[in-house]
Amino acid sequence: MRSGSDYLASLKDARRVFVDGEPVQDVAHHPAFAPIARTVAGLFDTAADPASGIARTDPGTGATVNRLFTAPRSREDLTAYREAATTWARETHGWVGRSPDHVGAFFAAFAAHPEAFGTYSSSAAGSAAGSAAGSASGSAAGEHDFAANVAAYQKRIVDEDLYLSYAIIPPQVSRATTAHAWDGDLVQVGVAEERADGIVVRGAQMLATGGAVADEIFVSCIKPLGPEDTDFALSFAVPVGAEGLKLYCRRPYAPAASSAYDYPLTTRFDETDALLVFDDVFIPWERLFVYRDVAGLRRQFFDTGAHVLGNWQAQNRFAVKLQFLAGLARKVAAVNGVDKFPGVVEKLGELASLASLVESGVLAAEYTAEPDEQGLWRPGARAVYGAMGLQSELYPRVLAILRDLVGGGVLQVPSSVADMTNPESRADIDRYVHSPNADAEQRVKLFKLAWDAVGSEFAGRHHQYELFYAGAPFVVKGYAFRNYGFDGPLADVDAFLAGYGLETTPA
Numbered sequence: 441m442r443s444g445s446d447y448l449a450s451l452k453d454a455r456r457v458f459v460d461g462e463p464v465q466d467v468a469h470h471p472a473f474a475p476i477a478r479t480v481a482g483l484f485d486t487a488a489d490p491a492s493g494i495a496r497t498d499p500g501t502g503a504t505v506n507r508l509f510t511a512p513r514s515r516e517d518l519t520a521y522r523e524a525a526t527t528w529a530r531e532t533h534g535w536v537g538r539s540p541d542h543v544g545a546f547f548a549a550f551a552a553h554p555e556a557f558g559t560y561s562s563s564a565a566g567s568a569a570g571s572a573a574g575s576a577s578g579s580a581a582g583e584h585d586f587a588a589n590v591a592a593y594q595k596r597i598v599d600e601d602l603y604l605s606y607a608i609i610p611p612q613v614s615r616a617t618t619a620h621a622w623d624g625d626l627v628q629v630g631v632a633e634e635r636a637d638g639i640v641v642r643g644a645q646m647l648a649t650g651g652a653v654a655d656e657i658f659v660s661c662i663k664p665l666g667p668e669d670t671d672f673a674l675s676f677a678v679p680v681g682a683e684g685l686k687l688y689c690r691r692p693y694a695p696a697a698s699s700a701y702d703y704p705l706t707t708r709f710d711e712t713d714a715l716l717v718f719d720d721v722f723i724p725w726e727r728l729f730v731y732r733d734v735a736g737l738r739r740q741f742f743d744t745g746a747h748v749l750g751n752w753q754a755q756n757r758f759a760v761k762l763q764f765l766a767g768l769a770r771k772v773a774a775v776n777g778v779d780k781f782p783g784v785v786e787k788l789g790e791l792a793s794l795a796s797l798v799e800s801g802v803l804a805a806e807y808t809a810e811p812d813e814q815g816l817w818r819p820g821a822r823a824v825y826g827a828m829g830l831q832s833e834l835y836p837r838v839l840a841i842l843r844d845l846v847g848g849g850v851l852q853v854p855s856s857v858a859d860m861t862n863p864e865s866r867a868d869i870d871r872y873v874h875s876p877n878a879d880a881e882q883r884v885k886l887f888k889l890a891w892d893a894v895g896s897e898f899a900g901r902h903h904q905y906e907l908f909y910a911g912a913p914f915v916v917k918g919y920a921f922r923n924y925g926f927d928g929p930l931a932d933v934d935a936f937l938a939g940y941g942l943e944t945t946p947a
């Protein structure tokens with residue numbers, strides 16, 4: 441399996457990542473991206489360590505592979521999958537949303553469901569010569585079997601231990617209409633040209649978290665499209681360094697973070713998020729999975745089980761993060777000497793309940809998992825989407841409790857670690873910023889961590905992330921609505937109503 445240093449070395453390619461008006465030369469050594477790249481490298485090292493339980497033997501090839509890139513095919517597999525995902529999530533304490541297992545889960549499910557992918561007969565007789573982007577493929581025009589493409593690509597993810605990010609949302613131009621109605625051709629990424637050896641895509645897609653430090657990006661569209669949107673009904677995988685692909689990152693937070701002591705989360709886990717711009721990017725046929733097929737996009741995400749498996753991984757990561765926040769809140773309360781006060785116990789109890797709910801949703805999904813018709817063990821959708829449906833209320837509530845408990849302590853801290861090493865300021869900090877159970881260095885460290893969790897720019901981005909990563913809250917509640925299974929509860933109510941009438945005497 442790939443080591444962390446193999447991964448870091450592979451980042452030096454032709455990728456065009458823009459920050460502050462400049463393309464970044466080498467993401468692995470740039471202050472905005474080096475910290476998260478090192479964190480991802482650490483994940484690869486952990487996976488390669490047999491003691492982590494993340495590696496498994498591929499039954500087909502006998503090779504040692506990352507189980508988080510393979511489909512769970514038994515209950516035991518599913519449990520081992522969750523435990524492996526937990527090991528990775530614990531390494532980042534849940535603060536990295538798009539670790540390589542997220543999109544890895546989607547592809548594992550895609551490959552388990554070849555029937556969800558179509559074919560396409562291409563009649564294009566074009567050639568790569570003189571075209572907008574260079575061709576890497578010699579495949580001829582003709583029949584394209586997207587299930588075979590998915591299978592071959594997923595095998596590459598497993599064999600080469602690839603880290604994929606994804607961008608599956610149209611840019612936020614207007615949500616009143618879909619892309620065909622927007623001003624300008626191909627604002628959302630779409631087909632600019634069909635050629636014998638592939639297609640050329642143009643336009644933008646949001647929002648590739650981790651894209652700047654990924655190997656490749658999966659590009660698709662999960663928002664419903666209409667019949668006039670076929671140009672945009674695509675799925676493909678593209679190397680981050682592909683010619684013509686540009687990543688416009690939001691402001692990275694890591695470079696402004698003065699030290700790990702001051703910003704312990706920002707300095708490790710700032711994944712970055714990027715708008716992708718495809719300036720005529722060539723995609724060979726074998727990298728296409730859905731082509732001009734609006735219904736095919738829905739089949740890909742939902743019929744394959746990819747959405748429920750990927751979001752189970754995400755809820756598991758979220759559960760780990762909530763456990764961390766619960767521990768942080770408890771420690772802050774203890775340092776301030778309020779953890780035995782009844783009002784505080786109540787708040788910590790509420791936080792514990794919220795964290796337990798998500799953890800229970802993850803375990804309930806495993807308990808109610810079943811194999812589908814292709815033998816993929818799918819976590820129970822009712823439990824996965826039930827937990828997800830509450831996330832946009834639950835996370836702000838957790839933050840509110842933590843904010844309540846820290847009070848002004850997160851601001852009664854020195855400006856930076858430099859004040860801790862200046863003898864004059866340090867003497868004052870030692871004297872005035874301490875608690876009975878924590879000296880100044882420990883207390884300041886704890887409250888700076890708390891600020892990075894609730895108040896820093898990194899924390900604000902995380903707040904937004906937890907609300908939106910799986911779709912806007914109304915979309916996620918729609919998943920909960922559709923997957924709850926209202927038939928049983930409705931039948932219960934009908935049976936109850938049928939059990940009495942006008943004539944019934946009150947008991």
Ligand SMILES: Cc1cc2nc3c(=O)[nH]c(=O)nc-3n(C[C@H](O)[C@H](O)[C@H](O)COP(=O)(O)OP(=O)(O)OC[C@H]3O[C@@H](n4cnc5c(N)ncnc54)[C@H](O)[C@@H]3O)c2cc1C
Pocket residue numbers: 538606607608609611612615646647648649650713901904905908909910911912913914
């Ligand atoms: C930090 C962060 C990281 C992300 N990472 C990724 C990633 O890695 N990959 C990826 O593909 N995407 C990612 N996303 C994008 C995410 O998937 C989208 O933000 C999400 O799907 C919501 O789409 P939107 O932002 O365009 O919001 P919109 O769809 O524009 O919705 C915004 C708000 O408008 C209102 N609204 C819009 N439409 C309707 C409607 N039909 N009915 C009622 N109200 C409506 C609602 O109030 C809604 O909350 C990320 C987002 C964030 C914030």
